Amino acid sequence: MKLKINRDRLADIVTRGVSSAPKNSPSIIANNARIVARDGVLSVASTDFDMMVEASGQCEMERQGATTVDAAKLKQTVDRLPKGAEVVITIDDAKRDMIMKCGRSRVTFPTLAAEDWPARDRTVNGATFKLSGADLGRLFGHTAQALSNTPGSPMAGVFLHVRDIGGRRMLAACGTTGMILILASVDAPEGSEDMPCGDAQMPGVILSADTVSAALRLFRSAESVAIEVDASSILFTTDDVTFCSAMLVGTYPNYVPLISNPVESRVIVAREACINTVALLEPFASKDLGHRLQCAGSDEGFVVAVGGQTGGGVDVVEAEIDGEIAPFGINGQFMKTMLGSFKAEHVALHPDPANRRIVFKADTETDLIGAIAMMNISTDLAAEPKHD
Secondary structure: OEEEEEHHHHHHHHHHHOOOOOOOOOOHHHHEEEEEEEOOEEEEEEEOOOEEEEEEEEOEEEEOEEEEEEHHHHHHHHHOOOOOOEEEEEEEOOOOEEEEEEOOEEEEEEOEOHHHOOOOOOOOOOEEEEEOHHHHHHHHOOHHHOOOOOOOOOOOEEEEEEEEEOOEEEEEEEEEOOOEEEEEEEEOOOOHHHOOEOOOOOEEEEEEHHHHHHHHHHHOOOOOEEEEEOOOEEEEEOOOEEEEEEOOOOOOOOOHHHHOOOOOOEEEEEHHHHHHHHHHHHHHOOOOOOOEEEEEEOOOOEEEEEOOOOOOEEEEEOEEEEOOOOOEEEEHHHHHHHHHHOOOOEEEEEEEHHHOEEEEEOOOOOOEEEEEEOEOOOOOOOOOOOOO
């Protein structure tokens, strides 16, 4: 192997190509990135056995070849090379070393054979469809924040599925911890309805948090991403990046009742103002009490309060209130996450004491809906705000 490539292009290929490399795998070669030079294209790939990513780009190639080198050292080295410089990469077949030259700098990497590298099978036989990077961001950008971190939980992943929402066929992504749920959706692209069908009779698959994070990192800015899905794997492809991942095995809980038929009573708040109020009071919300804030409707607006031995406070957010809003408790961190998921200027909260939930909706953002479990309160701290 012998090739020449601009440092900036190399850095882009390496950054994406090593992003699935494990840090301390007991299999030494799994810590390596596979480097392939063929037909004027340089490709760099990494895998942690569950996920595999390969990034590629054009180079000036004198001799083709393939090898593997330590992924972390490769990225560190390339990152520290001068921007805009020309880099020459060669393989010393006698010593089995890869040599990287840039100006008067020369770095030598020990190698392991490319044929021994544990490449993941990228054969996927299932549904095929396309999404824009913007739609991927819409589906995964906030749903991944509402994931259970309990090992083995059926709610540890994002449920990507097709369902009817308001009479429209939508591709939806759901993330939940059991206490907070965020559902984002886009118009279902042609072919997505052929995804595997779970027990809930909604075609879909469960993607791990790592898979979702990687997909966002690699493709959020892509114009178009080709996606192939079957019962065990998902494959994302653009002109210069390929990413394949295993699915989580299991049945996703039936989340539909949590967001269906919200009560008519509602509080419409300015989203940014409400976020600022929650952020102001959050330091006084005890972790032991689930970061609980107390909320209520009043003649002055939407009251948010917190109190305890470490202090407290109360604030009123200007709001439009429809119906009776009894005092309720809510996790302040979840509330900030939920409000931050919307882009709309105003968001409606539908507190539902009978079903112990607060549903979040926005009239101008019908492709996003969320719910947070209601918490018990033992005082009327938020019911009668006093502003002397």
